[in-house]
Amino acid sequence: MKILVAVKRVIDYNVQIRVKEDGSGIVTENVKMSTNPPDDNAIEEAVKIKESGKASEVIAVSVGEEKAQETVRKALAVGADRGILVKVDGIVEPLAVSKVLQKIVEKEKPDLVFMGKQAIDDDCNQTGQMLAALLNWPQATFASKIELKDKLLEVTREVDEGLEIIEVNIPAIVTCDLRLNEPRYASLPNIMKAKKKPIEQINASDLGVDTKPRIEQIKVEEPPKRKAGIKVATVEELVQKLKNEAKVI
Amino acid sequence: MSRETMQYDVVIVGGGPSGLSTAIRLKQLNSNLSICLLEKASEIGAHILSGNVFETKALDELIPNWKELNSPIKTKVTKEKFLFLGKTKSFSWPTWLLPSVQQNHKNYIISLANLCRWLAEQAEALGVEIFPGFPASEVLYNDDGSVKGVATQDMGIDKEGKKKDSFEPGIDLVGKVTVFAEGCRGHLGKKLIEKFNLNNGKDPQQYGIGFKEIWEIDEKNHEEGLVMHTAGWPLDNQTYGGSFIYHAENKQVFLGYVIGLDYKNPHLSPFDEFQRFKTHKAIKKIIEGGKRISYGARALIEGGIQSLPKMFMPGALLIGCDAGTLNMPKIKGSHTAMKSGMIAAESINDHILSGKDLSIFEEKFKKSWLYEELYKARNVKPSFSWGLILGIIFTGIDQILFRGRLPFTLKHKHADHETLKPANQMPKINYPKPDNIITFDKTSSVYLTGTNHTENQPVHLQLKDPNLPISYTLEQFDEPAQRYCPAGVYEIQKENNINKFVINSQNCIHCKTCDIKEPSQNIIWVTPEGGGGPKYGNM
Numbered sequence: 001m002k003i004l005v006a007v008k009r010v011i012d013y014n015v016q017i018r019v020k021e022d023g024s025g026i027v028t029e030n031v032k033m034s035t036n037p038p039d040d041n042a043i044e045e046a047v048k049i050k051e052s053g054k055a056s057e058v059i060a061v062s063v064g065e066e067k068a069q070e071t072v073r074k075a076l077a078v079g080a081d082r083g084i085l086v087k088v089d090g091i092v093e094p095l096a097v098s099k100v101l102q103k104i105v106e107k108e109k110p111d112l113v114f115m116g117k118q119a120i121d122d123d124c125n126q127t128g129q130m131l132a133a134l135l136n137w138p139q140a141t142f143a144s145k146i147e148l149k150d151k152l153l154e155v156t157r158e159v160d161e162g163l164e165i166i167e168v169n170i171p172a173i174v175t176c177d178l179r180l181n182e183p184r185y186a187s188l189p190n191i192m193k194a195k196k197k198p199i200e201q202i203n204a205s206d207l208g209v210d211t212k213p214r215i216e217q218i219k220v221e222e223p224p225k226r227k228a229g230i231k232v233a234t235v236e237e238l239v240q241k242l243k244n245e246a247k248v249i
Numbered sequence: 250m251s252r253e254t255m256q257y258d259v260v261i262v263g264g265g266p267s268g269l270s271t272a273i274r275l276k277q278l279n280s281n282l283s284i285c286l287l288e289k290a291s292e293i294g295a296h297i298l299s300g301n302v303f304e305t306k307a308l309d310e311l312i313p314n315w316k317e318l319n320s321p322i323k324t325k326v327t328k329e330k331f332l333f334l335g336k337t338k339s340f341s342w343p344t345w346l347l348p349s350v351q352q353n354h355k356n357y358i359i360s361l362a363n364l365c366r367w368l369a370e371q372a373e374a375l376g377v378e379i380f381p382g383f384p385a386s387e388v389l390y391n392d393d394g395s396v397k398g399v400a401t402q403d404m405g406i407d408k409e410g411k412k413k414d415s416f417e418p419g420i421d422l423v424g425k426v427t428v429f430a431e432g433c434r435g436h437l438g439k440k441l442i443e444k445f446n447l448n449n450g451k452d453p454q455q456y457g458i459g460f461k462e463i464w465e466i467d468e469k470n471h472e473e474g475l476v477m478h479t480a481g482w483p484l485d486n487q488t489y490g491g492s493f494i495y496h497a498e499n500k501q502v503f504l505g506y507v508i509g510l511d512y513k514n515p516h517l518s519p520f521d522e523f524q525r526f527k528t529h530k531a532i533k534k535i536i537e538g539g540k541r542i543s544y545g546a547r548a549l550i551e552g553g554i555q556s557l558p559k560m561f562m563p564g565a566l567l568i569g570c571d572a573g574t575l576n577m578p579k580i581k582g583s584h585t586a587m588k589s590g591m592i593a594a595e596s597i598n599d600h601i602l603s604g605k606d607l608s609i610f611e612e613k614f615k616k617s618w619l620y621e622e623l624y625k626a627r628n629v630k631p632s633f634s635w636g637l638i639l640g641i642i643f644t645g646i647d648q649i650l651f652r653g654r655l656p657f658t659l660k661h662k663h664a665d666h667e668t669l670k671p672a673n674q675m676p677k678i679n680y681p682k683p684d685n686i687i688t689f690d691k692t693s694s695v696y697l698t699g700t701n702h703t704e705n706q707p708v709h710l711q712l713k714d715p716n717l718p719i720s721y722t723l724e725q726f727d728e729p730a731q732r733y734c735p736a737g738v739y740e741i742q743k744e745n746n747i748n749k750f751v752i753n754s755q756n757c758i759h760c761k762t763c764d765i766k767e768p769s770q771n772i773i774w775v776t777p778e779g780g781g782g783p784k785y786g787n788m
Contacts, residue, residue, distance in 0.1 A: 012291075014701040014784055018542060021465070030363065030786035032292060032699065185404045185417040185779075188380055189253060 038116030267569025268430030327474030625653025
């Protein structure tokens with residue numbers, strides 16, 4: 001069995017995001033980039049399945065600029081066997097990514113496609129679902145537990161009401177939640193080995209996919225600043241303020 | 250579990266200007282050498298913080314065609330100012346009256362973090378293996394006592410010291426020579442200085458704490474290439490320090506403050522002095538209407554050649570500010586750190602190629618411009634122990650009239666942790682509350698550093714005696730860690746009327762000030778899990 005895992009290069013989750021002065025986007029120069037956190041869970045799960053002997057190959061794929069190669073390399077360092085980088089410059093929307101992934105799936109013929117439930121930069125949470133639709137494969141989103149059963153996957157999903165357990169037929173798309181597992185560290189010898197693993201580079205245009213954005217981004221703004229809170233001395237004062245100032249009761 | 254061992258010709262600890270220069274020079278001299286460089290930050294540059302007005306002297310020697318290689322050295326210094334600040338007034342000191350070491354017209358305003366990232370690219374292109382996110386946590390020794398290499402930190406240890414599921418053991422990295430280039434107050438460097446007695450006969454090392462903020466300012470206040478320094482207010486005559494304001498590209502201003510860690514008043518808060526400094530009208534008018542986009546702090550070396558330890562030992566070299574090569578009157582340490590790295594590389598090459606002893610470093614160092622530069626600079630910092638005014642007068646005589654060639658060397662008398670006076674003998678200082686426009690608190694400042702340490706790991710700020718902060722340091726010095734820490738790591742909390750010393754180690758921005766200034770040397774900074782600490786951008 002082959003598992004394809006999609007990984008995205010995003011601004012590191014510890015970095016404070018800054019909006020460009022002219023509102024045309026966010027500042028990405030001099031900013032630390034990392035793998036989208038739930039994508040790390042996706043890779044970890046795929047590698048675990050391979051280590052249990054149930055999969056033969058894990059392929060990491062990223063869609064983005066040249067530097068996204070680092071993100072693929074990171075996946076190789078924690079256990080993926082080889083990498084694919086589909087090069088596109090600028091903003092790539094989920095539809096374009098899923099169309100690219102569709103082409104890669106057609107080429108690589110994996111049995112499973114894993115990816116993070118959403119990316120922490122655009123928060124779209126669409127790529128997995130769109131890819132499932134394009135391929136006409138079943139999907140299991142927000143996975144916090146995955147059990148492989150012959151030609152079936154039993155997936156525990158994190159839903160608003162709690163946990164939902166579903167079964168999907170293989171081949172399938174699974175989008176992973178942060179609770180799925182604890183991603184391993186890349187060890188120094190494995191980072192060295194990863195430098196020798198192959199990364200195939202493809203231009204999105206060569207796949208015949210039109211990656212032009214369908215959405216026009218008009219403006220990016222910072223959220224309004226929250227006003228400082230106040231301390232109240234008594235419950236009476238709190239009730240009075242909620243009534244007369246906040247006018248919520 | 251036994252640890253894996255990896256063999257290299259040279260193992261370098263630290264991806265700053267000195268370590269990277271060593272790596273590059275080594276590969277230039279002998280491309281067959283296998284070199285590995287460890288860096289504790291999540292990427293090269295993420296723990297680098299510096300002013301920085303850059304003198305290209307060392308880089309001109311290391312990579313002569315740097316201008317053609319898209320280096321991040323772009324903004325030439327076009328204009329200089331030096332201001333003395335009084336509480337409300339300021340007066341400008343004519344720059345022609347500054348000693349030549351303080352003149353910058355040939356230099357560039359740069360981000361040292363970005364220069365390091367660029368140097369790392371050059372090093373990798375030459376075949377150096379660079380591993381960010383891997384702190385060297387331990388020195389390994391051969392049976393004969395010589396340095397064998399370093400071990401990287403184990404990863405995946407919980408706060409009780411037990412292995413988590415994700416546990417990944419460290420690696421032994423063994424080199425023919427190990428180069429320690431951790432920067433100011435490196436935690437392994439500190440151990441080596443002690444073990445090999447490298448500071449025997451030297452003055453105690455002197456340190457400062459440097460703050461830096463990057464502001465994006467109003468176009469009308471911005472003058473690309475302008476370099477400005479100040480002395481005076483808000484510090485008193487007895488406290489050594491001053492500010493820098495560098496107008497970089499993209500309407501950015503690098504604004505910073507350095508305070509000598511030999512200050513005496515335990516009530517002094519370096520962070521708040523820096524914040525207060527920005528409220529001076531000569532400074533406020535520059536940043537007003539602008540936005541603070543970055544913050545950080547780092548300890549720096551001020552001791553100079555009197556305090557410079559011996560830089561070689563069996564099997565290893567100690568370079569850059571891990572030893573202490575900063576030129577204090579120049580307020581520059583990047584070109585000197587780079588040069589020390591280059592001399593290290595040349596010594597190592599001789600050592601590996603023709604079996605010469607590593608003590609050859611000393612010979613090469615003494616013949617270099619680096620030594621001459623540090624020698625001439627040696628009397629400036631100690632003269633400021635007489636106060637700002639006498640210090641300036643002496644420095645004028647020493648640097649302008651005698652050009653650093655006075656026939657004597659002033660000594661540093663005390664280590665910085667010895668200088669605090671008891672709290673009840675010193676005046677309390679009332680710092681103004683932050684306005685969140687020009688001045689800020691520590692919490693919102695640390696937020697800008699992108700600092701993070703994986704939860705559930707051992708505290709990397711260790712106390713030799715866990716009771717001392719409350720039983721002695723609080724009593725005697727009003728626990729100055731609350732104030733000298735630029736990240737609010739240390740707090741005294743009252744629980745049921747009992748004082749408790751709290752260490753918020755996840756906020757630590759790796760500046761090392763606590764390890765230096767704690768009066769009983771009770772706080773030991775050790776490496777946290779790899780990749781932890783700040784994520785500085787263009788600092």
